[in-house]
Amino acid sequence: MENYLSTEFARSGPLLLAEALNKGRYKTAQRVFELMTPEQVVDEVKNSGLRGRGGAWFPTGIKWSFMPKPPLKGPSYLVINADEGEPGTFKDRAIMEKDPHLLLEGILIGSFAIRAETAFLYIRGEYLTAHDALATAIAELEQAGFLGDAVFGTKHRLRIVLHRGAGAYICGEETALLNSLEGRRGEPRPKPPFPAVYGAFGRPTSVNNVETLANVPAIVEHGAAWFKSVGTAQAPGHLLFGISGAVERPGCYELPLGTTARELVEKHAGGVKGGKKMRAFIPGGASTGFLPPEKLDVAMDPESLKKEGTMLGTGGIIVIPEEISVVDAARVFSRFFRHETCGQCSPCREGSAWSDQVIARFQRGEGQREDFTLLEEIMRGSKQRTICVFPEAFAGPLGSAIKHFRGEFESAMTTQQAPHA
Amino acid sequence: MPELTIDGRKVEVAPGTNLIEAARKLAIEIPYYCYHPALAPVGSCRMCQVEILDAGKPPRVTIACRTEASNGLNVSTTGKDCVAARAATLEFLLANHPLDCPICDKAGECDLQDFTYRHGSGVGRFTEPKRATLKHEPIGDHILLDQERCILCTRCVRFMDEYAKSPSLVVAGRGDRNVIAIFPGEPIHSNYEGNLADICPVGALTLKEFRFKSRVWDLDTEESVCTGCDRGCSILLDTKRNKTLRVRPRVNLQVNGHFICDQGRFGLLDALNPVGREELGWVNGARVTAAEAASALATTLAAERGKWLVLLSARLTCEELLLAKAALRPLAKQLAYVPVAAAGGDEILFTGRRAANQKAIERLGITALSEEAAANLLAEPTTVGLLSFDGALAARLMSQLPAAAKSRRLAIVDVIAKAVMANAAVMANAVLKPPHGAELFVPGTLFSEKDGTFLNVGGVLQRARRAQRWPQGTVSESQLLLQVAASGGVSLAELTAKPDLTFALLEALGQPGAMLAQLPDDGLKLAAATEVAVA
Known part of the structure; x- marks a missing residue:
């Protein structure tokens, strides 16, 4: 399978709409709005086995299926969690800075799937470049009639509200994010009720991660079977692995789930910087904790890491060299x-x-x-x-x-x- | 109605009841800080952890405040996991707490102290330097904030938002820098500020008015009724050496819920500790004992039957009003009262009608007179004088009299501060004069100095218990009225033959059957007015 998330990462600036359309972008979204039903989209995503890339790995299609079906008693919302704050994690930033239209196409399809006419894009406050790229891209979509009262000329409506956070890690927790979005203190809410019942502004809400939504256009375009052809049985697809710390080539690498940490660190990131020894590595962002170098052969997927007593988290690997205790x-x-x-x-x-x-x-x-x-x-x-x-x-x-x-x-x-x- | 089991005992509760309240019904204590029955539960203190037992599964620890009772639920408050969880929470809460109990007003009624004794460990392991934050910082007219003692339960923040409808407190900062704070330069401005000291489970919010006044275990507490307005909130009077040091709300869901207003709380604090109170009587410009003044008043009313205008006051208890009606109506030219209008009330508790027992006067069928009508009646040539149980009202009426009626005589029965001659420049040479220039003055008593009942605006009859002694030698209003009746030859046999005056009162109000001691703690809700026939 070719890369479908990081095709534009080598660019210096964001991919603009004109060029994106030349590359065939938004054809899937248009087909969804014109020809598909929300159920068909949810089923396709459910069948694909796509799981949330924000760190909790909850099946996206199942999350969407909790959202209310007609007759609707009021608005439902899609909230995009772009408050990427987990130390060692920078995959969402790469998508938003380089390929905002990948995310936006995912938002269009996701909103359609859960019958939301408003999507709130909550972006980490420090992500100024990403914010500006998204603001430009959203304006382009409005201009093109891909947003507004007649999306792609259909009867569907959609607007995207871009909202900047104010610098709190906890606002990446979905209910703290909702409180912050509403102008309250960014404190997680007790659950239940879950966002699908009582979310943003008290309305049913699906909160999805940036990378998760970025997977959606490809899944709908190529089908669930295509998506399941890579990755592991329980966690199919590609993941953007961020590798940082003491490595020769830190960066964001798109690879199938289940790739070993060793392959990521040694082959793709070029090994420990300066040929030094590794003291420890962190598999998936700060909260997943330290593993000793002997565990480098662990497969980077939720189940394999769970067996090691840790988590895949956001897939952000941090390498700690020998000189740091x-x-x-x-x-x-x-x-x-x-x-x-x-x-x-x-x-x-x-x-x-x-x-x-x-x-x-x-x-x-x-x-x-x-x-x-x-x-x-x-x-x-x-x-x-x-x-x-x-x-x-x-x-x-x-x-x-x-x-x-x-x-x-x-x-x-x-x-x-x-x-x- | 769901039936559940807590610690092996079954209890049935109303739908929607949480586990804390369900356990309370069984007298099982589940400790809590952030929860308050009058506020929405947030579940953040993590003190109320209990175990849910489900056959075949390991016990699940959860918080009781946000768990609704459901049929068949099996709850343990003694399982080792939840006991350990509560002890851990207490150790966390105490880590940065200053433990300055010896100088803290809350000590003795502090949930942090009490729960630590009952649910915590005797030893703390926190050896790091404790957080240093603001101490005894004024955040309003009455409240001092000690951020170091605070355990951040946020009851105060939510109280101001949800109940007082005056959002003025916030959690500022984040994580272990969290503190309760006001908005910069905007202190609390609310009629409900005093409640913050009550709902604060620790000594973080204390009252200026009570600061360092007493250890709470040295206080005597009596159940009473607030007379600040005719809401008649249930209160507790805390006294020490015959002084009222604190007024607190008493939970009464049919009157005031869990709170009282500041008009009542701090108004009573002043009213019940009157400064320079006149404890002696006056007769014709001479200071006499209260008993002598009472006798003089009784003799006068008997001798000049039908010539005095008598005005009752809503400060009197229901029993006194009943007695006054029986004793004074035959002797007075007119027995009446001047209704007090509501002014400055709020939407929450304070009605603004500063006449605690006005409803009782109404229901007893006493004639209502406007201030103007009362003044006109007093000015009539056939009226010789005014007997008022309200000194301030008497003074206002006397000052309104036309020149031709300036000779009207005045008798007052009330609690009034000593009056000093206007030209008495130096206190050492102070020359006393009768209050409002009254010919006859009998010192009255405070409601807190006697047992009696008050009927609130909603028709709830509540008992106020005697919490203070009256000054030595005082003649209470009841004693005075009995003496007046005796002198005037008015028979009170119909009243005195009853088990007690409360019983007679309830009979007169058309709801017979209870004596004073039989009134429920939260009062007796009377049926809507079956107007008492005016005799």
């Missing part, structure tokens, strides 16, 4: 998560800050044997005990660091007797 690396993430928890739930607010302080002590060489128990209990006391899964995110790097690199923490312990021992 895992204690220091863990501290970078603990500080990040402490900074980014919304703080509404007590265990997460206090636990993320407390664990950061404990790791800081190890960093200063002042860790104590009791601190291992303490860290474990902070994680246990907060995981699954809050409104969203943020504690799982901060426990990812922390727990895996202790699990796989306990020796590094032990050598960072104080030689002095603990005050309470």
Whole structure:
């Protein structure tokens, strides 16, 4: 299968509409609006096995099938989660900066599938270049009559509202995103009700990731069988793997799901920078935690990584070279998560800050044997005990660091007797 | 009605009841901070964790505040997972809490203290420096904010939004920098601010008026009724050494729900601790004991039967009003009252009608007179004087009299501050004079100094219990009225033959059968007015 997500990544600026049309873009969307029913689109996506690329890997077609069917009692919304904030992740940014029309065609089809006449595109505040590319592209579509009161001249209506976030990681959590979109504090909402029942502005809403929607035009164009011909049985298709950290060629690589981490790091990214040894790698963004180099042969798909006690997450690999200690690396993430928890739930607010302080002590060489128990209990006391899964995110790097690199923490312990021992 | 099992005991609850309230019905405590029965649950403190037991599955820990009772649900509050989860939450909440209980007004009635004793661990492991934030910061007219003590339950934020309809508090910052704050330069401006100190489960929001006044365990508490307006909110009076130090709402779903307004709360604080209160009586410009003044008043009314205009006040209890009607109507030229109009009320609790028991006066069939009509009646040549149970009203009426009627005499029974001669320049030489220049003055009593009932605007009869002693030597209004009746030869046998005056009152209001001690805690809702026949 040829690449279908990253065809324009080598460009210096975004692909504009005129050229996009020359490349055959929007033909699929037009066919959908003119000839298909929403059910047919949902079924095609459901059959393709497409799963959400935002990190949770929930089947997209099933999510869409939760949305209300006629007779509708009011508007439904499509919300596009472009608040890409997971450290080590930059795939959505690449799509939006280089190929905004790929995403927009996905939005057109997705909106049609869930009968939404308004799509809210919530984009991370720092993504200015991507924002401008999208703003231009949306204006082009309006001009071309691909948006508005008669999409492609049909009776369907659609408008896209581009909304910039204000710099909070937690707003990537779909319900915090909805609160932020509505002008409230970006704090996750208790579920149920789920967005499909009570979403943006209290209306049924499907929240989908940028890359997920970017997959949709190709799936509808080539069919579910085509899509399932690559990747794994449970996670078909290509994924944009972001590789960063100490590698020779950091970047965004489009490869089938199930490609090994070793192939990604060594073949595509050119191996560890300067030919050094690898101390650890992170498979799918900060919250997936550290793995030792021995695990490089793991297949990069949700199921294989779950077996290793971690997650595929966003597929953003971070390579940590030998000269950086895992204690220091863990501290970078603990500080990040402490900074980014919304703080509404007590265990997460206090636990993320407390664990950061404990790791800081190890960093200063002042860790104590009791601190291992303490860290474990902070994680246990907060995981699954809050409104969203943020504690799982901060426990990812922390727990895996202790699990796989306990020796590094032990050598960072104080030689002095603990005050309470 | 769903029936569920909590800790092995079955309970039936109304649909929509959450697990905290269902457990409360069984007197099982599920601790909580962010939940409040009067606010929408947010589920963020994570204190109310319980286990849902499902045969064949491991127990599922979840929060009770956002779990609705459903038929057949099996809940455990004692499973080891939820017990550990609650202890963990407490350890998190206490990590940055200053533990300054010895100087905190909330100590003794603090949920953080109480739940830590009952659900927490005795030892804290947090050894890092605690967060330093704002302390005792004024955020309104009455409330001081201590961000260090705050556990960020956000009850206060939601109270101002949802209940007080005056959004003025926010969570500012993010994560462990979260703090409760006002908008810059915009302090709280609301008639419901005082409630913040009550709903704050810790000592983060405290009252200026109560700051360092007392340890709460040194207070005596009595159930009472607010007389700030005729809503008649259920309240608690906290007293110490005969001073009312605090007024708090008492939950009464048929009157005021969970809250009271600031007009009532702080108005009562002043009213119940009157400054410079006149404790002696006055007769013809001479200071006499209260008993002597009462006797003089009784003698006067008996001797000048049918010549005095008598105006009752809505500050009196229902029982006093009933007694007054029986004792004074035969002796007065006219027994009446001047209705108080509502002014400045709000949509929530405060009616703005500062006449607590006006409904009772109405329902007892006492004649209503406008202030003008009362002044005209007083000016009639056949009227010799005015007996008023409201000093301020008496003063207003007397000042309206035409020159020809300036000789009308005045008797007052009320709680009034000592009056000082206008030319008494130095307190040491202060010359006292009778309040409002009354010929006869009998010091009255406060409602908090006696047992009685009040009938609110919605027809709920509530009991106010005696919370304070009246000044030594005072003659209460009841004693005075009995004496007046005796002197005037008015028989009160019909009333005194009843089990008590409340019983007689309910009979008179057409709903017989209860004595004072039999009134329910949340009051007795009377049937709509079956107007009492005017005798």
